[in-house]
Structure formats: structure tokens, C-alpha cells
Amino acid sequence: MEGSESEAAFNSLNLNPQLFINDVLNIADDLVDDAFDHFRQQASTSLKIEGTDRAQDLSRGVDIIRKKVQSDLDKKLAVWEQYCLDYVFQVPEGFDPSKNVCSFQCIDAFSYVLIHTPTDEPPVDASLCQNAIVDTDLDARLDLLRNELTEVSKENAALNREIQALEGQSVSRDRCSALVNETLQQYDLNSYHENFQEMVKTASELRMKVGKLQNEKMEESKRRKIDWINNAHRDPSVTEIRRGFYGAKLEDLEAFIAHKKNM
Structure with missing residues (x-):
């Protein structure tokens, strides 16, 4: 801060x-x-x-402890001191106390309150500082931004309501889809059961028809045998043939051969 514009500004106001x-x-x-002296006395x-002798040990x-506390405090106060010099007591570039009445009076009030240095100037009128920082254009822009923020908040609330409504519709659709899927699964299960029952029924009917056909063939075969046996015009040689050549006589074989030659 030494040799800076801030130092010159404070010097012009007789402030350090x-x-x-x-x-x-x-x-x-x-x-x-004072705190550690009081602590030592109380202890x-x-x-x-x-x-x-224990009093000397207590003092040591x-x-x-005091040195430890003092060391930590000195480090923190050193940081605070540097912060004050770099930021708190820095004036804007181009600052001229003689041309800025509000700044002059505010700084003068600061010196009066903190340093307790009496000044020849009257107490600061807060309205002067307040009027000096009033910016009509800035206030208008702030009002416009507030209105826009209000409109955006309303639109956001409307969008949130729409999102909630869509979420409700989505839940309803999901519930309906689940019911439809469950119904289709039940329908597929019933269809499978019906198809299986139909196959069992068809297989049973097929077995009955096959059995009936076999019975009919057996009855037809028996009927033919009976008709052949009861036929008075059947060829005796054929009868012998049907009986086979086992145990046949020579005359019978010759008669069979002669019969074949005459056919």
C-alpha cells in the first residue's frame, strides 16, 4: 500500500x-x-x-501454552493485516476525495468511529451516500430481470405439472399393458390346453377307427373262409393245395400236376 494511490487518498484525509x-x-x-495472567492466578x-516450587512449574x-496460542494468533492476524491492506483500504482507481463528497464523508465517518479521531466535518448524512449510489437504469434492469424470473418460475411450474400429468399417463399405460399381457398369457395357456385336449380326442377317435377297421377285416376274412368252406362248387384240388403237400400221396401229386397242365 505504501506509495500507492490508496495511501495518497488516505493521507489527504489525514488517515493512516x-x-x-x-x-x-x-x-x-x-x-x-490479561487472559493468561488471570489463568495463572486462578490455577x-x-x-x-x-x-x-510447583508454582514455577505452573508458570513454565x-x-x-501461551507461546503456542500467541504463535497461532499472530499467523492469523498477519493474514488479516495483509487482507486489510490489499482489499479493505484500497480505493478505486482514479478516486479523488475532493470530488466525491459521499466517499469523503463515509471515510471520515469510518475514521471517527474506528480510530476515534475527531474531525471538523459534521456527522455523515446517510441519505447522501444512498442517493449517490442510486442508479435508475440499474433499478429498471433489475425490475425487468425480476419480472422475467417470475415468468420463468411460472413456466417452470407449468412444465412440472405437465411432466407429472405425463408421468401419471405413463403409469396408467404401463398398468394397462400389464393387464393386457396377463390376459394374453392366460389366453395362450387356455389355447394350449384346448389344443392338447383336441389332440387327445383325435388320437382316441383314431384308435377307435383303427380298431373298428381291424375288426371289420377280421370279420371279412372269417366270412370269406366260411363262404369258401360252404361253397359246393369249389375245386377239390384247390382244397388239397390249401391243405399243403405234407403227407400227400404220389397219386395226388400226379393228379395235381395233370390238373395244372390242363389249365
């Missing part, structure tokens, strides 16, 4: 940010000292070791 930071650091150190009184232990 580094003095303010140093005061804060000194106050923090004083608070730590010595509670343990009743005042004026003994408290000092060790």
Missing part, C-alpha cells in the same frame, strides 16, 4: 490505515496477556501452590 491495524494488533496482544489459587507450563 496502518495505525488502525497496529492498534487492533496491540489490543489483541493485551487481551492474550495457583485453586491448586494452593503459591510460593512453592502456562508460558508454553
Whole structure:
């Protein structure tokens, strides 16, 4: 910050940010000292070791803890100090306190409250700073953005309702599809059962017809045999032939051969 535009601006107002930071650091150190002194006294009184060797041991232990706490606190305060110098006490580029009444009065009020340095200027009028930062165009754009955001929120709500309605329809369609599939499965099962029963019935009828046909053939064969036996005009030689040549006489064989030659 040294030699910067911010330093020049604060110097023109008789302000020194580094003095303010140093005061804060000194106050923090004083608070730590007072806290550990009080802790040592309370511990010595509670343990009743005042004026003994144990009092020295207590002091050494408290000092060790204090150094640890002080070291951590110093690191954090160093970061805070650098942040203040880099950001808190940095003024915008081209800042001129003599031309910016609001900024001048705000900084003057800051010095009055924090550093307790009296000034010749009257207390800051907050309305001056407020009026200085009012931007009509910016407010209009913000209002427009708010209105657009409201419209988008309404459209989003409508889309959410449509999505919920579509999800409900999808659930209904899925339920209907499940019912249809279940019905088709039941229908296929019934069709298979009916086809199987039809096959069993057809096989049974086929067996009956085959059995009936066999019976008819057997009866026809018996009938032919009976008709042949009862036929008075049948050829005796044929009868002998049907009986076979086993046990036939020579005369019978000669008669059979002669019969064949005459045919």
C-alpha cells in the first residue's frame, strides 16, 4: 500500500490505515496477556501452590501454552493485516476525495468511529451516500430481470405439472399393458390346453377307427373262409393245395400236376 494511490487518498484525509491495524494488533496482544495472567492466578489459587516450587512449574507450563496460542494468533492476524491492506483500504482507481463528497464523508465517518479521531466535518448524512449510489437504469434492469424470473418460475411450474400429468399417463399405460399381457398369457395357456385336449380326442377317435377297421377285416376274412368252406362248387384240388403237400400221396401229386397242365 505504501506509495500507492490508496495511501495518497488516505493521507489527504489525514488517515493512516496502518495505525488502525497496529492498534487492533496491540489490543489483541493485551487481551492474550490479561487472559493468561488471570489463568495463572486462578490455577495457583485453586491448586494452593503459591510460593512453592510447583508454582514455577505452573508458570513454565502456562508460558508454553501461551507461546503456542500467541504463535497461532499472530499467523492469523498477519493474514488479516495483509487482507486489510490489499482489499479493505484500497480505493478505486482514479478516486479523488475532493470530488466525491459521499466517499469523503463515509471515510471520515469510518475514521471517527474506528480510530476515534475527531474531525471538523459534521456527522455523515446517510441519505447522501444512498442517493449517490442510486442508479435508475440499474433499478429498471433489475425490475425487468425480476419480472422475467417470475415468468420463468411460472413456466417452470407449468412444465412440472405437465411432466407429472405425463408421468401419471405413463403409469396408467404401463398398468394397462400389464393387464393386457396377463390376459394374453392366460389366453395362450387356455389355447394350449384346448389344443392338447383336441389332440387327445383325435388320437382316441383314431384308435377307435383303427380298431373298428381291424375288426371289420377280421370279420371279412372269417366270412370269406366260411363262404369258401360252404361253397359246393369249389375245386377239390384247390382244397388239397390249401391243405399243403405234407403227407400227400404220389397219386395226388400226379393228379395235381395233370390238373395244372390242363389249365
